[in-house]
Amino acid sequence: MSLLDVQDLTVEFPTRRGVLRALDGVSFSIEAGEVLGVVGESGAGKSLTGAAIIGLLEPPGRVAGGRILLDGARIDDLPADRMRAIRGKQIGAIFQDPLTTLNPLYSIGRQLVETIQTHLRLSDRDARARAVKWLEDVGIPAARERIDAYPHEFSGGMRQRVVIALALCAEPRLVIADEPTTALDVSIQAQIIALLKNLAREHGTSVMLVTHDMGVIAETADRVAVMYAGRIAEIGPVREVVKHPAHPYSEGLMGSIPSLTHRVERLRQIDGAMPRLTAIPQGCAFNPRCEKVFDRCRVERPDLMEAGRSRAACWLYAAENAHV
Amino acid sequence: MFAFILSRILQAVPVLLVVGFISYAMFAFVGDPVTIMLGQDYTEAQRVALVHQLGLDQPFFVQYAKYMWAALHGNFGISYRMARPVGDLIAERLPATLELSLTSAVLAVLVGVPMGVYTGIRRNAVVSRIFMIFSLLGVSLPTFLIGILLILLFSVVLGWLPSFGRGDVVHFAHWSTGFLTPLGLKSLILPAITLGLFQMTLIMRLVRAEMLEVLRSDYIKFARARGLSQRAINFGHALKNTLVPVITIIGLQIGGLVAFSIVTETVFQWPGMGLLLVQSIGVADIPVMAAYLQLIAVVFVCINLIVDLLYYAVDPRLRMDRGRATGGH
Numbered sequence: 001m002s003l004l005d006v007q008d009l010t011v012e013f014p015t016r017r018g019v020l021r022a023l024d025g026v027s028f029s030i031e032a033g034e035v036l037g038v039v040g041e042s043g044a045g046k047s048l049t050g051a052a053i054i055g056l057l058e059p060p061g062r063v064a065g066g067r068i069l070l071d072g073a074r075i076d077d078l079p080a081d082r083m084r085a086i087r088g089k090q091i092g093a094i095f096q097d098p099l100t101t102l103n104p105l106y107s108i109g110r111q112l113v114e115t116i117q118t119h120l121r122l123s124d125r126d127a128r129a130r131a132v133k134w135l136e137d138v139g140i141p142a143a144r145e146r147i148d149a150y151p152h153e154f155s156g157g158m159r160q161r162v163v164i165a166l167a168l169c170a171e172p173r174l175v176i177a178d179e180p181t182t183a184l185d186v187s188i189q190a191q192i193i194a195l196l197k198n199l200a201r202e203h204g205t206s207v208m209l210v211t212h213d214m215g216v217i218a219e220t221a222d223r224v225a226v227m228y229a230g231r232i233a234e235i236g237p238v239r240e241v242v243k244h245p246a247h248p249y250s251e252g253l254m255g256s257i258p259s260l261t262h263r264v265e266r267l268r269q270i271d272g273a274m275p276r277l278t279a280i281p282q283g284c285a286f287n288p289r290c291e292k293v294f295d296r297c298r299v300e301r302p303d304l305m306e307a308g309r310s311r312a313a314c315w316l317y318a319a320e321n322a323h324v
Numbered sequence: 325m326f327a328f329i330l331s332r333i334l335q336a337v338p339v340l341l342v343v344g345f346i347s348y349a350m351f352a353f354v355g356d357p358v359t360i361m362l363g364q365d366y367t368e369a370q371r372v373a374l375v376h377q378l379g380l381d382q383p384f385f386v387q388y389a390k391y392m393w394a395a396l397h398g399n400f401g402i403s404y405r406m407a408r409p410v411g412d413l414i415a416e417r418l419p420a421t422l423e424l425s426l427t428s429a430v431l432a433v434l435v436g437v438p439m440g441v442y443t444g445i446r447r448n449a450v451v452s453r454i455f456m457i458f459s460l461l462g463v464s465l466p467t468f469l470i471g472i473l474l475i476l477l478f479s480v481v482l483g484w485l486p487s488f489g490r491g492d493v494v495h496f497a498h499w500s501t502g503f504l505t506p507l508g509l510k511s512l513i514l515p516a517i518t519l520g521l522f523q524m525t526l527i528m529r530l531v532r533a534e535m536l537e538v539l540r541s542d543y544i545k546f547a548r549a550r551g552l553s554q555r556a557i558n559f560g561h562a563l564k565n566t567l568v569p570v571i572t573i574i575g576l577q578i579g580g581l582v583a584f585s586i587v588t589e590t591v592f593q594w595p596g597m598g599l600l601l602v603q604s605i606g607v608a609d610i611p612v613m614a615a616y617l618q619l620i621a622v623v624f625v626c627i628n629l630i631v632d633l634l635y636y637a638v639d640p641r642l643r644m645d646r647g648r649a650t651g652g653h
Contacts, residue, residue, distance in 0.1 A: 118551055
């Protein structure tokens, strides 16, 4: 049984001009201790998937269909107080911008102790000791002295380390990291990713790593899910998806990564832009931009199907299956 | 911290001098106290003697300098109307105004802030909508009308509460208080509501707007993602972040309560400084008016100082010296 199992997840936003379907039949799972990378362009539904899993969709967004199971038990229909007990304790979250995710008026120690005591029955003293330990683990120098410092007294990279400590301090089994390095200096990004990866491995925590940085995914993830226009286009082992992308969209994405080993005059780009939620084309959402488009793509929408060692939502592989 | 307080006090000195100058100038050029004091029948010799006695024949700046010099020594002159030291007059009236303003301020904060928090958190609830409509009334109805309506309802129709005065007061040395007698407390209710209603609704609307803003912020989202309780998020994290602007407005409003209780005191014949001012304006009693404005300036300066100190208590980002001491980044 997977740690997290997302089945046919659909998220909708009711608007004045009708219902917008932002996520449409997203299914994937995360095993214990696994790092799943989720990539895609802005607006593909990566962050929304994370928000739906921790039950923090911004109203009026709502889960309109599908199920989310944690350890085989549904968590998408839990009452608010039971879901709150899961957040932080079972599923942690790391957000994009460390400059705005910490409350500026409280010391980092207070925020850590508060989080620890919300989920674990510890005395003030033990909670504080644990907070110091976590600050040391995430690499805050002189943690014992800095624990009473306020967020504005730390740099961006240090603050993201504090955020990671806050997300992990109750030892959740899954962490959803939503673009944890996007707001940081390039020189800091690698450190933060390595830290996250090491801590997850030490504690056996699974990670859902949302990013649009393919380099980060390639180095960190075990498996990767490529999202496009609110659906999963391809999901599979990271080496497979990076080296032999099955879906034409993944192929386009991988082609846009600059290579260090051989010189490329021009990076490949995918013509056109991702469709707006109000104007998703019939059939495969990618068909207007796809180089390998054929008639069936414009009529019928493909679901995920076997494509080598990955699974891709592309009719190219339906034909392949038919031959077998 | 001490240096900060000292610098703020030094900054207040020119403010007080300017206020003194403006108030003295304004009153010196409007109205003629001499003719009012002399009544209808007087000789020219009597008039000249009085003008000389009051020092009004001296150049304006000499009068002003003398006034400020005496004021520095706690001597605000003699009231033309009552022929008594202004300091005594104000000291007699001060407790009434301060008790009224304080009660109104406490009422406004204790009712306004929770209402603002509630309407901010449950902005679509029926109760919130009722609060919002009610607050619109409080913000837009003029004070004297509210006072008269309250008197009509609770004093005239229902007969529950007295319609004027402070009721029974108890004297302690120079202080007279209405807090200790049942009639004193009953007398306080209507004026306090009248005076505080506007502030209460203003605070409520401000807290609500700030709460809506803060609840959308990333750190609140992150607090939710950490599984903190609703109460810890709303009151611990959100409310505290709304405090800086709220403290600013509350400070200014309390200054306003003390300074502009004039209308309320007139409607309820409340024996405070506002009533004293109105009576003094009628007869151009310059020393009382000038002293009153000086006192109000001092009140505002003190409140601003307290507000600044509260900022420091609330927001660690303003404690720059501490940031430097621990080495910043």
